[in-house]
Every structure is written in structure tokens, then in C-alpha cells.
Amino acid sequence: MNLTIVFHYVTGLLLAYAYDDLSYNKSTTQSHTYLGTNYVADNAVDRNSTTCMRTLYIGRNSPDKTLWWKVDLGGVYNIYGVNVLFKSYEGWNHRQRGRFAGFFLYVSTTGDIQGSTLCYKDGPLLPPLNFTTACSEYGRYVIFYNERLNDLAYPDGYELTNVFTELCEVIVQRCYGPGMYGSNCDILCPINCKYNTCQIQLGSCFGCNAGWARTTCDTRMNLESWYGDNCHHQCIGHCRYNSTCNHVTGQCERGCAAGWTGTLCDRVCDDGTYGHDCKNNCSGHCMNGSQCNKHTGYCDEGCNPGYIDSDCNRECELGYYGKNCSLACSPNCKTCRHTDGMCSCKAGWRGHNCTTECFRSYGENCQYPCNEHCIDHKCDRFNGKCLCDGKHDSLPSFRKKDATECIFWIVAFSLSLATRIIFISTTFILQR
Known part of the structure; x- marks a missing residue:
């Protein structure tokens, strides 16, 4: 017991x-x-x-x-x-x-x-x-x-x-111990597995040491991989995990290695696809329309403007654009296209990258003309208010009558000031 x-x-x-x-x-x-x-x-x-x-x-x-x-x-x-x-x-x-x-x-x-x-x-x-x-x-x-x-x-x-x-x-x-597999992690991987690692449930090798083949790496490679009647046909050699083809059909039972497809894994991936059995699609943003790497999906020649990462699948972060997303958008942009920096401008600005101030216009992208009653057709480029003596009038539309009144009061103030100065000066002279 x-x-x-x-x-x-x-x-x-x-x-x-x-x-x-x-x-x-x-x-x-x-x-x-x-x-x-x-x-x-x-x-x-x-x-x-x-x-x-x-x-x-x-x-x-x-x-x-x-x-x-x-x-x-x-x-x-x-x-x-x-x-x-x-x-x-x-x-x-x-x-x-x-x-x-x-x-x-x-x-x-x-x-x-x-x-x-x-x-x-x-x-x-x-x-x-x-x-x-x-x-x-x-x-x-x-x-x-x-x-x-x-x-x-x-x-x-x-x-x-x-x-x-x-x-x-x-x-x-x-498995706690290296080179082990099985439901209890208590079985040693086959001795010729590359890096002493194997499929953790079945014990098949991911790759073999030099000179060995088959899923458990127990066959010397001096006997090449053949299939079909009388083993007359040689396996193509593009099976996934470096496994050999089926000895009857020649097909790769675990699929094709990266970059290959077809019944016998004998056809290179079509342009625009990559990976095992060519199941993955390229990003489509490789430099100048170049094709991605058929094994990894990476854009070996770089990315089109506006995209980054090895596979060019990620757009520039907000506020950046261009090749490798290395260019900063103008601070005057409301929105900025990640490919070429084309902006939709904030109020008061216009132009390709929003660096030109509005002239006789106002608002986003300078889309609104200043009111025709503003002096010289000039107004605040942000909110459209007419300008008087360099300052904002209280009304968005500054009429011609208002302009005349403004000039009148300026002249009246100037005459009043001059009269006071003459009076004070005369008084001072008489007192002496």
C-alpha cells in the first residue's frame, strides 16, 4: 500500500x-x-x-x-x-x-x-x-x-x-528537458534531428543533421529520395521541413517549402504570393512595383513611399509620410496623406503642404473669399473678420459706410488732440 x-x-x-x-x-x-x-x-x-x-x-x-x-x-x-x-x-x-x-x-x-x-x-x-x-x-x-x-x-x-x-x-x-517529446515529455528525440529538436507530439524532426534524411532522420542520404514504380522518379526536394516526398505519389505530404507550390512542389510561387504553398499574399507596396521575396514576403528592394516594415504592410504613423516615413507633415495640415504629404489645410493656410498663408480669403484651405465690403478685400485669414487699422472689426462684414465713419473718427480725434496741445502751450507761454 x-x-x-x-x-x-x-x-x-x-x-x-x-x-x-x-x-x-x-x-x-x-x-x-x-x-x-x-x-x-x-x-x-x-x-x-x-x-x-x-x-x-x-x-x-x-x-x-x-x-x-x-x-x-x-x-x-x-x-x-x-x-x-x-x-x-x-x-x-x-x-x-x-x-x-x-x-x-x-x-x-x-x-x-x-x-x-x-x-x-x-x-x-x-x-x-x-x-x-x-x-x-x-x-x-x-x-x-x-x-x-x-x-x-x-x-x-x-x-x-x-x-x-x-x-x-x-x-x-x-518539454522541460531538451530533446524530449511525447505526452509526458519523457521520450528522446531521434538522435540525428537538427538542433536536437523534434515535433513535440510525434517525434518527427524539423530538420536533419548533415547526411541524414526522412522524418525521423534515420536514413543515410547516400540513398537518394525516389518514388513511383521501381523508384524510378526522384523527389523534387521542395517539401516542407525538408521531409521527403511520398514514395508512391511523389507528393509532399506535409506541404511545400516556402516559395514553392504545385502538386509536386515543383512550381515557384506566382508573383504577389509567398510562403509555404504560396498561401500568403504580398503587401503590394514594394518599391516601384517590385515583387516581394517568395520565401519570406519581405520587400527586398524597399517600400513605396508611405509604407514601412520588412513586408511594407504598415502605413506611416500619423504626422509622417514619404519614403521610410522619414518626412514630417506640416503642422498646418489638418490631414496629411501618408504617401506624398498632400494636405488638407487648417484654417488660414493653403498649398500642397499648407505653408502658404491665405490672401484675401480665409478658412480651411482658404476656401472662402473675404467679404467684398472689407477694406481692400482683406480679412482675418482664420475667421474672415474684416480688418480696420490693423485690428478686427466687431462684424464679419465691414461695410463702406463703416469705413467712412472709421476715418471720420480718426480725423476728429487727431484735431481734438492738436487743439489741446496748442491750448496748453499758449497757456504756458502767457504764464511766463
Whole structure:
């Protein structure tokens, strides 16, 4: 009896330490943060379930339609699974599940969703607030992504407005010991797997050491990869994960390597597509219409004006434009086009970049002419008020009669002042 208890205790202890927490206190970022200081991205990896990150809401009542949260594991790892703890509120669990519903989990080596591997796609049922999934991928970044697009129909129960995302904990797991796989992380990866890493559930190698082939790297490469009747046809060699083709059909059972497509993975990606099986579309913003890299999707020759990032998929931030978004928009711009800096001007300004002052006109883009009754047709370029002796008149329209009255009072004041000066001077002379 005592031996049985000890056996179960030891087994439980081994299972508890079978997985390594890769994401604890690692570097994190998120697309946007809810106002305040208590909703930062790091809250999702501090292992305190009472603190949660929080983004601005997305949905049909928000200008924001997408959001993301990302953790940098600090190195490339063989991932086993991901656990996500969503924020719960007493009596509001169904609403919370509807907010999180439809999310994506990606694993990436570069930190970009484009070119990354989809680990999990939620739906159509609502997810539990404590969610765990197997994720046997190889990468450095784990990305949580969700969206609520206006032109897309969503399943029942999905929240479509005020969709806040609150992740309290995101735990990325791998087998505790290097070079292990299996449900209990207790089986050694095949000895010839490259970097001593393998698919964490099945044990197949992501790549082989030099001189070895097949999914478990147990075949010497002096026997080339062949298929078909009497092994008469040689595999093309563009299968994903460097795997060999099916020995009967010649097809790549795990898909094509980046940059290749076709039944036998023998056709280069068409222009405008890239990645595994050419499933990803290029941004379309590469310099001078050049094509993106068919393997990575990057614009190797740079970006058209108005776009940045390696794949040229991100527009310049507000207030900047041009090549590499290196030019600042004029402070007189109300809006500024991110490609060439073309402005819609604030009141009082006009021109391509809003640097020319209005003349005999006023308002945004100087669109309104000054009133015809203003002196010399000149008015305040911001609000259109007529000008009198360099100062604003109280009325927007300064009439000719008003101008005459203004001149009359100026002359009268001048005569009165001169009379006083003569009187005072005469009095002073007589007193002497």
C-alpha cells in the first residue's frame, strides 16, 4: 500500500515538472492599451492571475477592428502547448466568452503574423475562460490575435461591440528537458534531428543533421529520395521541413517549402504570393512595383513611399509620410496623406503642404473669399473678420459706410488732440 502511494506521488511530481514555462516574465507588446497604467502587456506573463492586460475595445462601434498581443520567448523553442486565462466577471461569463471568441494563436520566428504558423483558430463555439491547446510548433514568438470586421458574419454568441480583450495569464509550455517529446515529455528525440529538436507530439524532426534524411532522420542520404514504380522518379526536394516526398505519389505530404507550390512542389510561387504553398499574399507596396521575396514576403528592394516594415504592410504613423516615413507633415495640415504629404489645410493656410498663408480669403484651405465690403478685400485669414487699422472689426462684414465713419473718427480725434496741445502751450507761454 505504501509503495503504491509513493509510486503515484513520484509520478505526479514528474508530470508536474515535465513542462517548462517559456513565457514567464518575458518581453511582451500589444497593439494598443486601455487608458490607465494597470493594463500593460506584461500583466499576462507575471503569473499573478489578478492582474490582466487590456486593449482598447474593437468592434462595429469602434474605429479599431483588430488587436494583437505578443510574447518574445527570447529564443527559438520547440513548443508543446499554450494555456490562456481570460478575465472573468461574476455573472458575466457568457459575455466574456463572446468577447474572446474567434481568436487566433500564431507561432513565429520573426514576430510578424504574416509568414507565421497558425497554431489554433477558435470557433464557432464559445471558448472557455481557462483555455489550453496543444501547439506543437517551433518558434520564438507566440501571438494572440482577434478581430471584429464590419463585413463579416459571426456565429451566435460572439460579441460584436465593445469587444475588450483581457488576458490574465498566457503560459507557453515546452518539454522541460531538451530533446524530449511525447505526452509526458519523457521520450528522446531521434538522435540525428537538427538542433536536437523534434515535433513535440510525434517525434518527427524539423530538420536533419548533415547526411541524414526522412522524418525521423534515420536514413543515410547516400540513398537518394525516389518514388513511383521501381523508384524510378526522384523527389523534387521542395517539401516542407525538408521531409521527403511520398514514395508512391511523389507528393509532399506535409506541404511545400516556402516559395514553392504545385502538386509536386515543383512550381515557384506566382508573383504577389509567398510562403509555404504560396498561401500568403504580398503587401503590394514594394518599391516601384517590385515583387516581394517568395520565401519570406519581405520587400527586398524597399517600400513605396508611405509604407514601412520588412513586408511594407504598415502605413506611416500619423504626422509622417514619404519614403521610410522619414518626412514630417506640416503642422498646418489638418490631414496629411501618408504617401506624398498632400494636405488638407487648417484654417488660414493653403498649398500642397499648407505653408502658404491665405490672401484675401480665409478658412480651411482658404476656401472662402473675404467679404467684398472689407477694406481692400482683406480679412482675418482664420475667421474672415474684416480688418480696420490693423485690428478686427466687431462684424464679419465691414461695410463702406463703416469705413467712412472709421476715418471720420480718426480725423476728429487727431484735431481734438492738436487743439489741446496748442491750448496748453499758449497757456504756458502767457504764464511766463
